[in-house]
Amino acid sequence: MSSFKVLIIGAGLGGLTLAHALQRDGIDYALYERDEGPFDRPQGYRLHLDMDAINAVREVLSPDLLQVFHATAYRTQPYTTILGTDLSVIKRLHADEVVGTGVWPMHEGSPEHANVDRATLRQLLLAGHGDRVHFGKALARYEVSAHGVVARFTDGTQAEGDVLVGADGIRSAVRAQRAPACVTVDAGITAIY
Secondary structure, eight states: OOSOEEEEEOOSHHHHHHHHHHHHTTOEEEEEESSSSTTSSOOOSEEEEOHHHHHHHHHHSOHHHHHHHHHHOEEOOSEEEEEOTTSOEEEEEEHHHHHOTTSSOEETTEESOEEEEHHHHHHHHHTTOGGGEEESOOEEEEEEETTEEEEEETTSOEEEESEEEEOOOTTOHHHHHHOTTOOOOOOOOOOOO
16 A cells, blocks of 8 residues: 555445545555444435446456446346336336437446445445444544644544545535535435335
8 A cells, every 4th residue: 555545534335436446556545434334324225326337336346246246236227117006017118218319328238227235335345445444433624734634533533644535425524614605405306216
């Protein structure tokens, strides 16, 4: 590992994916997650991955973890199926007809979209990080120092690094300090599964 160190605030899917890329490239890093453990907060059971997300997974996971990813991912079809109350197929709308061509790009003959269990994907991304993942570490604030950055946590501890990355989700403490004028806005979209 290099002497350069990246502090990643948030050990969700984004932070863990970044950690795998840093590890692959020999860059030192540490992950800090506010939850007490990886399964403290349910975050939904299903996640839809497009081609960019699948390519990111391919780039960072080791061959053995990638094999588990493929074994546990469901490959979606390029259409929406409308079912009746008896679960009979009423109609199938091909994606090209509904949202236009190019939304479901093909890769080696199959759609490059997948549905995964979010918790399973997080377990795969947690693999291989050992003591670099620190749970129960809620960021209180960060400070820029002459040598990089200091992350100060609500439990009174701190960590020092060269760069701090905010991967701490919608209620980001990093964003709140770095760009306080940027706020989250309800998009008004509701989906029921």
